[in-house]
Amino acid sequence: MAEEWLFEYLRRFREEVNRVLREVEASFRPMADFSRGCLMPLYEVSETPDSVIVRVDLPRVRGKDDISITVTENRLVVEARLSSRVSFDDIVTYSGRAFEKYSLELELPAPVDAERARARFAHQVLEVVLPKKIRRYQVRVE
Amino acid sequence: MGAWEFIKVGEVREGTNLFIGLPDVGLVGAIASTFLVRTLKLDLKSFVDSDMMPPIILFHGSEPLMPLRIYGNDSITVLTSEVAVPVEAIPSLARDVVGWARENKVRMIVVLSGVPTPNRMEMERPGVYGAAVRREEREMLESKGVNLLKEGFVSGVYAAVLKECMKRGFPAIALLAESYANYPDPGAAASLLSRFEDIFGIKVDVKPLLEQEEELRLKLRELMKRTVEQMRRAGKEYEYTIPPIYA
Numbered sequence: 001m002a003e004e005w006l007f008e009y010l011r012r013f014r015e016e017v018n019r020v021l022r023e024v025e026a027s028f029r030p031m032a033d034f035s036r037g038c039l040m041p042l043y044e045v046s047e048t049p050d051s052v053i054v055r056v057d058l059p060r061v062r063g064k065d066d067i068s069i070t071v072t073e074n075r076l077v078v079e080a081r082l083s084s085r086v087s088f089d090d091i092v093t094y095s096g097r098a099f100e101k102y103s104l105e106l107e108l109p110a111p112v113d114a115e116r117a118r119a120r121f122a123h124q125v126l127e128v129v130l131p132k133k134i135r136r137y138q139v140r141v142e
Numbered sequence: 143m144g145a146w147e148f149i150k151v152g153e154v155r156e157g158t159n160l161f162i163g164l165p166d167v168g169l170v171g172a173i174a175s176t177f178l179v180r181t182l183k184l185d186l187k188s189f190v191d192s193d194m195m196p197p198i199i200l201f202h203g204s205e206p207l208m209p210l211r212i213y214g215n216d217s218i219t220v221l222t223s224e225v226a227v228p229v230e231a232i233p234s235l236a237r238d239v240v241g242w243a244r245e246n247k248v249r250m251i252v253v254l255s256g257v258p259t260p261n262r263m264e265m266e267r268p269g270v271y272g273a274a275v276r277r278e279e280r281e282m283l284e285s286k287g288v289n290l291l292k293e294g295f296v297s298g299v300y301a302a303v304l305k306e307c308m309k310r311g312f313p314a315i316a317l318l319a320e321s322y323a324n325y326p327d328p329g330a331a332a333s334l335l336s337r338f339e340d341i342f343g344i345k346v347d348v349k350p351l352l353e354q355e356e357e358l359r360l361k362l363r364e365l366m367k368r369t370v371e372q373m374r375r376a377g378k379e380y381e382y383t384i385p386p387i388y389a
Binding site: 030031039040041042044055057059060086088122123124125127 | 264355366
């Protein structure tokens with residue numbers, strides 16, 4: 001039983017390191033997927049003891065009907081339609097491309113209970129609260 | 143001067159306040175300073191450069207510009223930047239900017255920035271706080287109805303400027319709007335600028351800024367991302383820390 005706990009801890013530690021390394025690599029990429037016409041939004045991930053909270057900045061998204069959120073135990077996908085197509089024709093690296101939506105795919109820092117996830121959208125910021133899947137063990141004091 | 147070059151393009155009027163708005167929390171300072179330059183149609187007075195800045199030049203209307211620039215007219219001088227200042231360059235920049243301000247007989251330095259506020263999402267109109275290194279300026283802010291920052295740490299480029307002014311007894315204030323930490327916040331910049339008439343006698347119409355709010359938030363994503371990377375290295379986590387002197 002003790003060994004299982006240790007292996008699980010090391011597995012989660014390794015996953016977290018890989019996730020952070022992927023985020024560092026992502027910092028060198030533009031915040032757009034040119035082939036899909038998607039912009040990557042700014043986001044923040046924070047944790048409480050019971051939840052993972054993801055906030056996503058979605059300017060130019062009209063309302064909740066333009067947002068789609070998909071959650072699995074370890075992943076969050078947010079797509080949101082822009083109120084109108086956006087292009088940056090004066091910037092050479094963006095010229096000739098138009099963007100119609102945001103797309104964000106995240107690995108979560110802890111497993112979550114997708115069925116109990118809740119979301120709200122205010123002032124063009126989406127907040128998704130994802131309760132953690134916590135396994136609790138009763139420990140007897142000898 | 144030290145590690146920074148001030149490449150003169152025009153004469154700076156003596157006796158004006160120097161408003162400093164660089165990429166920081168919520169890009170509030172950078173948005174406010176850029177808006178001031180455009181709205182008041184300020185003239186370019188100087189480029190500011192150093193080997194510590196990333197090797198970047200930008201083009202605007204086909205004209206080359208260095209990212210860090212000083213603008214002004216007869217009543218106001220503004221230092222703005224299109225890129226985040228690398229954290230290792232902050233102390234020397236603060237030192238040389240205060241030195242430049244003294245040489246050019248600037249009356250007072252005013253740093254513009256945001257203070258990260260967890261419940262910013264709930265706010266229609268963010269509040270504005272002030273901080274000053276000398277009692278005279280604290281009293282001035284209070285007389286204009288600005289709430290003073292009473293306790294806590296501040297960090298980053300504006301903290302370095304205030305520290306430098308403290309060392310030299312140079313008049314300086316900071317105006318800080320409640321803002322998102324990691325998203326561009328034109329709403330917070332508008333809150334700051336709407337206090338300008340009260341405090342400095344400069345009327346700034348913030349309506350165009352509020353109308354462009356969503357567009358600015360969309361366009362400034364990349365700059366915000368780069369700024370957050372620098373902020374992480376500049377001790378921004380201290381702004382959530384309670385100092386022992388208060389505890």
